[in-house]
């Protein structure tokens with residue numbers, strides 16, 4: 001079977017880690033011989049924006065629809081304001097391709113350590129489901145009297161029953177598929193009286209339809225405390241766009257580093273392709289030095305294979321990555337001394353031994 005994959009490396013370390021992940025995927029393809037990954041590279045980046053005034057050229061989003069999946073690095077440059085780069089590239093793709101849930105598995109991989117004491121995979125094994133199309137990142141709002149002392153700005157959080165329900169159903173189904181079958185919903189419905197209360201209500205309505213799933217609710221501030229003090233009490237987590245964004249970076253740090261965490265922007269209807277990207281950004285502070293941790297992007301590659309239906313390939317890749325981490329071939333952000341290439345080559349050697 002041949003899969004058409006759009007690759008968008010983007011900026012900074014996004015380019016470095018996607019290049020290595022594609023090498024790993026191509027080697028896996030050769031070794032297994034059961035599928036072909038046909039990569040199409042898109043040079044959509046901040047450099048391109050500075051030259052042409054746009055991240056995505058006319059017709060670009062349409063051309064992405066001709067693929068089975070999108071493999072994305074990171075976008076962001078010190079030379080372009082971050083709201084321009086985010087709204088220029090990643091947010092339009094998520095929105096226009098209906099990628100309405102963002103799934104972030106979080107585990108302490110073997111050989112890595114959590115900054116929390118005595119915390120390993122058995123204690124911290126979560127999946128975070130973030131609503132990916134509305135809420136605080138709906139893009140509604142504006143500013144008046146800009147650049148005067150009377151400036152007034154607002155970003156309007158938009159929540160719809162349809163948007164909440166489809167994300168929550170995905171979260172209940174994810175929880176039901178996991179051994180512990182536990183779902184925690186995060187809001188701030190004590191202070192935010194409309195959208196967050198709608199979240200509560202939809203959650204209460206859906207829960208009886210999934211009797212096998214145990215549920216509880218947290219306010220986002222208390223949730224940060226629970227994540228740090230009682231990781232084993234959590235399993236599947238569902239949160240709004242903003243809350244999920246923040247909590248998943250915290251979760252990744254608790255699991256070792258944001259350099260190891262993957263994220264899948266899914267269109268569960270499969271009408272349009274889904275997009276797989278590490279949760280980290282372009283990391284201008286380390287870009288160009290060849291030291292970025294590629295593990296998060298390798299994990300994304302495994303998530304992409306699983307979504308495409310290549311479960312065996314996905315599992316082989318993840319096992320190879322875990323063996324390499326367990327063997328101590330790690331980058332500096334996870335207390336190792338290896339560089340990006342050394343980690344990549346170790347993963348390739350591990351696949352070849354399989």
Ligand code: NAI
Pocket residue numbers: 013073074075076077078082086090258259260277279280281282283284285286291292293294296331333
């Ligand atoms: P960042 O994730 O790029 O970096 C935060 C810190 O983590 C830095 O010290 C960096 O060196 C380190 N780090 C990140 N990934 C790493 C890896 N794979 N290996 C080793 N260390 C790693 O976040 P930051 O600094 O807030 O943002 C930098 C740029 O990236 C900004 O322009 C921002 O807008 C953009 N960004 C883009 C995202 C995306 O494309 N989805 C997500 C987050 C940020």
Ligand code: MG
Pocket residue numbers: 245246249279
């Ligand atoms: Mg983030």
